Amino acid sequence: MIVVDGRTDREKLFELLKSGGECSELDFKETLDFSKKIDELDFVKDAVSMCNRYPGGYIVIGVDDDGNPSARAEDTNWTQFDGAVLTDKIRKYVQAPLTAISQLHEVDRHTYCLVCLLSLEDGLLVPFSKLGQTVDGKGRQIVVFREGEIVRRDGAQNRPIEYTQWAEILKQHDACVRKDESKRMDILVDNIIAVLGEKGKTPPLVYGMDEEALVHSLEACFEQKENEKLSRFIFQVAAEFHDDADAINGLAGIGAYALSYCNDAIFEKAADALYDCYAAIDDSKADSASKKPSCGGCLLRIGRTAGSHEKMGPNCPLRQPSISISFALHICILDTRLPG
Structure with missing residues (x-):
């Protein structure tokens, strides 16, 4: 390649x-x-x-x-x-x-x-x-x-x-436009927050940024509990799943960070986004056979890790019954749908 x-x-x-x-x-x-x-x-x-x-x-x-x-x-x-x-x-x-x-x-x-x-x-x-x-x-x-x-x-x-190629070409154009708009929107929001004198010191979170910058931004946002920015990023990453199956790994990564930082709100949102991506997969599309196991596998792994993460103490909110029940429901639904 x-x-x-x-x-x-x-x-x-x-x-x-x-x-x-x-x-x-x-x-x-x-x-x-x-x-x-x-x-x-x-x-x-x-x-x-x-x-x-x-x-x-x-x-x-x-x-x-x-x-x-x-x-x-x-x-x-x-x-x-x-x-x-x-x-x-x-x-x-x-x-x-x-x-x-x-x-x-x-x-x-x-x-x-x-x-x-x-x-x-x-x-x-x-x-x-x-x-x-x-x-x-x-x-x-x-x-x-x-x-x-x-x-x-x-x-x-x-x-x-040829006529048959235009769908692929326009799909790429749309993806470029969405990526550009996401970057500009995130920068705009960060600027507004900075002007208002609130939290504006954490680096931006933008889908497509290199791995080192992404890790730095996620750590900073979780440490300062910038849940609004993290929530926007989850929405942004989930929106890319239709065109880029690798986006599912980004959602799984956010969920893993939420586990590490015991951030129950972001953990739930990442899990919900993973499940929504799975539920939205079109079985008639050629890529559904690879997307479904990948998507379902990410949610299952994160859900089963939630109760045993080494950094989670007995009082961590991610061990509360409401979270456990939420994940149990997600996993039960997926277990009945995943192949094999």
Whole structure:
């Protein structure tokens, strides 16, 4: 699996060369000569197609289709692959801020160019705004792409967008919009709290933040008992479950923290959110077979841990009958529904 993370360093080059060949996120090219119009147009088409498949991808210049050094690259003019130059070539044919990031690498006396192409943050596709046309050696017109055409990387090829793909494309766009709005809303709420002079010193909680930052934020919020912020985060994470099955692990993590800090209110909300995610799974969808055991398993594990957590003393509120009864009901319902 290719991870499109924006890196163009030497380690990333080695990672891509060992990945096993071309795919939707990776294209190998032996050489390019931008003094030839056809090479420029082909590169622009490849770049825009890759940007149109979220989150983008990489082009490695100087290798054959198997990722091995190509002898054809020996006479390549490597100065033509400056990132600003590549970006200008792309933007001549689109009305969108697409950007190419490039870096040259010398390995065992062979030169490579690694180009990273990232999709737009909003997940929207980019059509060509101009005709990409040139003349071959026999004077015949060659059309590489047309104005208004939308192409997307599909495996090792560039293909026009089909009607059946729009649901997937718009789903990605919606997920990007929700993620952006969640970040802005959380920052806004934190700013309001800070202005009011109340608790505003804990870092924000945003779905998608890296693991180290998330752990730091959760610990700070639990220590200062910021239940409102934790409740908003639970709602935010649960809302992502429809598009991202991994969100269920986030809810399980919050529940585990609530156990550790004996925070019965947040513990209940995390458990309820887990159960609601399970109950909302659509059996007609292909991913239901994997979502149900994952979701149910998280709730069962947290529920069965509630009465035996090593940090919970006899007076901890999580050992009170109301909590035990609540979890018993959740678990009984799930035990009758989970496969096997």
